Amino acid sequence: MDSTLYYANKISESKSSDALKKAYQFFKKDMATSLRIGRKDRVVSDLLYISRIEFKTGFYNESESSSVKALSILNELEESDYNKGVRKVLYNHLGQIYKEKKIYSEAIKMYNEALVLTEKSIDSLVIYNNISNILKSQKQFKEAEKLLLQAVEMFDQVKDTLERARVLDNLGLIQLKLGKKEESLSYLMQALSLKTKTKSNSSLYASYKNLALYFSSEKDSVKAHNYALKAYNLATVINSISYKLDAGKRLIELGDYSEAKKFVYLNDSLNTLTKLSENKYALLKYDVSNMELKSQKEKTKKQQYRFIALIIFLLGTFLFFVLKAQHKKDKVLQVYKTETRISKKVHDEVANDIYQVMTKLQGKMDINEDVLDDLEDIYDKTRDISKESSAVNMEENFEDGITDLLLSYKSNTVNVLTKGIATIEWQSLSAIKKIAIYRVLQELMTNMKKHSQASIVVLVFKNVNNKISINYKDNGVGCTLKKYNGLQNTENRMETINGTITFDSSTNNGFKVNLII
Structure with missing residues (x-):
């Protein structure tokens, strides 16, 4: 059996708190997995089962929250027959929640939402009955009667004998409240006849109980006692303490005290069971x-x-x-x-x-x-x-050290010009960067002296985007740049301080270098 079906059945059938706990754990875990893999349809289904468990254990607010969340996710999915059916179930479940919370207007609203989505007559019949029970609890008997009469008109389309019997039984009881004695008895007897065919003891109990009420209102104590006794005997067969207590109470009201002692015992037993049930949940x-x-x-x-x-x-x-x-x-x-x-x-x-x-x-x-x-x-x-x-002397003014270095290459044949050297904040540089700059400029000037045959050398110092830019240019013979030449060492030095150096030169077109530190 599929795990989902197994634990879904546990919710409907089981009275064990341990079984419900395991079902709750299963659907919580399954929902987490479904969320992770993006199966929103499974998340909706898991939330519905979780909501049912919360409802069964008395967590009405939590159950409401889970159902509303499921509806919200369902609204994000494409409409299909399956999703439509799930939506109907959620609305019906919310109707039950609001009924228990005694928010009757919201309960009826949810049942009506479910009714709009209902295509099967038997489902409509169940919802009509649910709404009529709410109206009955609000003593809106005329509205309840009108709704149930509409349900009766649908009987030709419904084969389920038990559901038809429930509608008739409910209608007979409401007409009794309205004083329509003749119609009331007719519907109650029709309901009894249908229930007898189904052999559903719990449904028969409701009929016997309602007929005892009817004949009691008619002052027919013999028939009232007869149906009350039938109800009590059936409650004994069913072995339901609450049914026996209800039927015993009716017998005492009719003057039959033969079950009085049992009534006291049953009342104590019911209180004990109620406390145990409360403790369990x-x-x-x-x-x-x-x-x-x-x-x-x-x-x-x-x-x-x-x-x-x-x-x-x-x-x-x-x-x-x-x-x-x-x-x-x-x-x-x-x-x-x-x-x-x-x-x-x-x-x-x-x-x-x-x-x-x-x-x-x-x-x-x-x-x-x-x-x-x-x-x-x-x-x-x-x-x-x-x-x-x-x-390299970095203790004294580094700017003067750079200036002296560059001017030391000045001669009768070579003129060295500098610009912007004073605009650089040399004191903010680390010793490593100062050494690298000094050595690179030294190697450029030495290269110029040995190879370029330049007569003019210009070095421009600037601050560009929080970096130092040094542009070197001479008017020498230039050269064809090769990867492995004497200037490779300058690239290595610039790399150690995360700086860059670019060369631009060709034969008879001077030599240009740009440093970025």
Whole structure:
């Protein structure tokens, strides 16, 4: 058997609070799954079953909420015969809810909504009976009679004997209230005849009870007692305490005290059963509420775990990038320190030694001048290497350091012009960025001195979108740009500080470079 059908039957048949609890858990779980996969039709069905359980356990407000929510979702779905049938059931169920809550106007409204969607005559008959019971409880007997007479006119279309008998029995009782004794007895007897054919004891009990009321109103105590006794005996067969208590009360009112002692016992038993039933459903209400609370707690706990996992992930990501940046910074500083150390070693040892050899040789007459020139050339190159890799002084004014660097390449044949250098907030830059900028400009100027044959060099410094832009341009011979040339080192340095460098040059068309830091 399908699980849905199994638990649906549990709602209708079971009197066990444990069975209802399991059914409730099943439909709650199924609804969560249906929501996740987008099966709105299943969600509507689950809500209807949940509403029925809530109604059966006395959760009328919750039952109303579940049914209204189901109708709201149903309005989002395409109209079909199946959805139309579900809508009718929901309206009918809401009618029952409002009847129990004694909101009779809303109950009748819901039953009428169900009636509009009803296509089968037997369903209309049931709804007419439901509405007439509400009207009867409001003592609107004429309105109830009119409705039930309409139901009687539909009998040719309804084969269900028991439903027709219920309409007739209800109509006979209402006409008794209206004082229409003849019509009342006729309908009550017709109902009894139909019920006898169905052999439905519970329905027969209602007929015997109503006929006892009728003959009591007619002061026919013999017949009244006869039907009251039949009702009591049938209640005994059915073994319903509430039926026996009701029938026993009617016998006592008719002067038959033979069942008086049993009446007291039955009354006590009924009170005990009522308390047990109340306790049973109270416990079920607690279980259902507890399940909701537990589910909410578990949901909250899962959300907390997800939040903690997200925080750990974000912290981990943050630490990864911080450590990565720190590693990059340490690597750049290590390179800078290595360059500085080599520069000092070249200057202190190699350059000085060459200079001393040159000094000694200059005093000897037989030394070839070409050798001295070669030594001087080696000395100059060594000194340049030392200078290019010497320490960058960032303790003093960095702007002056950059200016001095650029102007040091100025000569009788090369004019170096700068613009906007004072507009840059150099003090806001980190040491790593200062070193990179200094080295890149140094390498560009050295490249110009060695290869470009330029007579004019222009460097423009600007602030653009919270970044520093440095444009280099010379009027030299230019070159054909290749990926692996002497300027590759400048790209590496800019990459370490997340900056960019772009080159623009061609033969005999000068050399242009743009730095963005």
